[in-house]
Amino acid sequence: MEVKKIMQDLEQKHPGEAEYLQAVKEVLISIKDVYNQHPEFEKAKIIERIVEPERILTFRVPWVDDKGEVHVNIGYRVQFNSAIGPYKGGLRFHPSVNLSILKFLGFEQTFKNSLTTLPMGGGKGGSDFSIRGKSDNEVMRFCQAFMTELFKVIGPETDIPAGDIGVGAREIGYLFGMYKKLTHQWNGVITGKGLEWGGSRIRPEATGFGALYFVNQMLQTHNIDIKGKTIAVSGFGNVAWGAVTKATQLGAKVITISGPDGYIYDPDGICGEKIDYMLELRATGNDVCAPYAEMFSGAKFIPNKRPWEVKCDIALPCATQNELNGNDADILLANHPICVAEVSNMGCTAEAVEKFVKAKQLFAPGKAVNAGGVATSGLEMTQNAIRLSWSSDEVDEKLHQIMHSIHEQCVKYGKLNDGYIDYVKGANIAGFMKVANAMMAQGIV
CATH class of the missing domain: 3.40.50.720 (NAD(P)-binding Rossmann-like Domain)
Incomplete structure (x- = not known):
């Protein structure tokens, strides 16, 4: 694998997407030596496939404010990789949201989810909508308009969004309510829900x-x-x-x-x-x-x-x-x-x-350190699937075990000859190997 050549090709395909290109380059540098030990990866073009999202949905989100004025925002869902499970990743509502940021987040999410040991692929989504200064009714109308398009590509066995910057308990409630109305189904399609309706304890923290x-x-x-x-x-x-x-x-x-x-x-x-x-x-x-x-x-x-x-x-x-x-x-x-x-x-x-x-x-790095959020979302998915609710102590214990496992994987792949632990390298290799092996097993798809 030639990192410089791959990055040049990506920069030509995706000019100006700085955050996404930065995230890809960091991973490629970390995994280069291990990747080159697996000629089967090169033959199957694992790198060329793993750096590109499987699917990107972009849509307009028209909504009406309290004064009756119409606004139009852009909505996104980046379904990055589903090799080890359904797409999983948050929704971000913030003026800074663009395709580069969401691709970077979806790419990182793929490896972060892999590290958790839970069967979750990587995805991310959101909109350039800002909740600042908006009334509850305005936020509700925006979330309902956003879900009117998003519901077509998500589901408990397909893609399970969650919250992120600008998307908290209020927004998750409005999004879930509209999904339920559109599909006539109550299922674990979104995580970060309220405790009274399927949410997991200690998820916010x-x-x-x-x-x-x-x-x-x-x-x-x-x-x-x-x-x-x-x-x-x-x-x-x-x-x-x-x-x-x-x-x-x-x-x-x-x-x-x-x-x-x-x-x-x-x-x-x-x-x-x-x-x-x-x-x-x-x-x-x-x-x-x-x-x-x-x-x-x-x-x-x-x-x-x-x-x-x-x-x-x-x-x-x-x-x-x-x-x-x-x-x-x-x-x-x-x-x-x-x-x-x-x-x-x-x-x-x-x-x-x-x-x-x-x-x-x-x-x-973040993909290891902050994996506790998506790990607990994965635990919420499990609770929804078996129609049970665990106590705070039970969720906290499982979270502690998952973070311990992530740390062990980082040490396994990141410990150098001089004893220094390169956690960046360790996290990237551990996350990559699991996804790459799953992709190999599933053929060229």
Whole structure:
């Protein structure tokens, strides 16, 4: 496999799709040596097939606001790979949504789902619709219009969407209600549902919980105790909330959260009522974090900056893709953190990842670290299929086991001769091999 040649071909086919091309290049570099040990993969053109989505649906979404004005947004569903199970991946409603971002997310989701050990393929979808400033009725009408097209290509044995940025419990409810009306069926076609109608316990916090289980496993592998360690977190949505909550339970101290306006530094630690306030603030639709500093004495708001300049033991990007760049990596490395782990999807730029790996920094990629969210969605699918509901402790135990298994796979494929564990390489190879072998077994389809 020649990575340069493959990337040149992809760039010609998909010009300008920076996020997607970045995600593909990272995986190809990691798996190159293993791939070249399998000539049968080359003969079957596994790489050429695995980097292209199996199917992409694009559609218009017309909806009417409360003033009677008509708006038109674009809807997408990228069904990336179904070799090991039905397509599985979230829906994102945000103005930044475009095909490049959804292809990158669907590509990453394919390997992330593979790592969970659950039978799920990879997919992603969404729209450039923004929920900010919209009334409940406007969001409902948009979700109903969106599902009017989406329902044609999803199903519990075909494609099971979930929530993502801009798609929470309210949106999932509206989407599911419209699917049920259109199909006359009640089934587990969407995950992230309410507990009263098929949802799984601890789903909202599962991504953050799973991330801390993985990070704790990383530290234990190196004989390091997480208790007493300081943690810098970005973001303050559900993912950050879960991470902050579990970190606190494990005895660590979270000292930062962030929003688009800047970040909060709280040397006393973000816990208890502070975590509750963080979530309440986000629930109002307000994604700025400055009010936190006005609410709690001792906390400081630093405008228009990222939290990576704060000295910490552990850094956890929890907001969005490419939020930690090469300059941020230099600042972090100068402060000698113990560990950096992507909780957001591709939270670090390629330059940042390269610097961490080159410096032999303990670092783990999002497809491994944040797999707890989709893993719990997979557990919700199982509960729906057998018409049972597990307790929080049962779901949490299964989540813990899955994250432990993911960590073992990363170590198996990522441990180098000098003892350093390249978690990026390990996660990519482990996820790829399972999907590639399934594709080989199913022929040229």
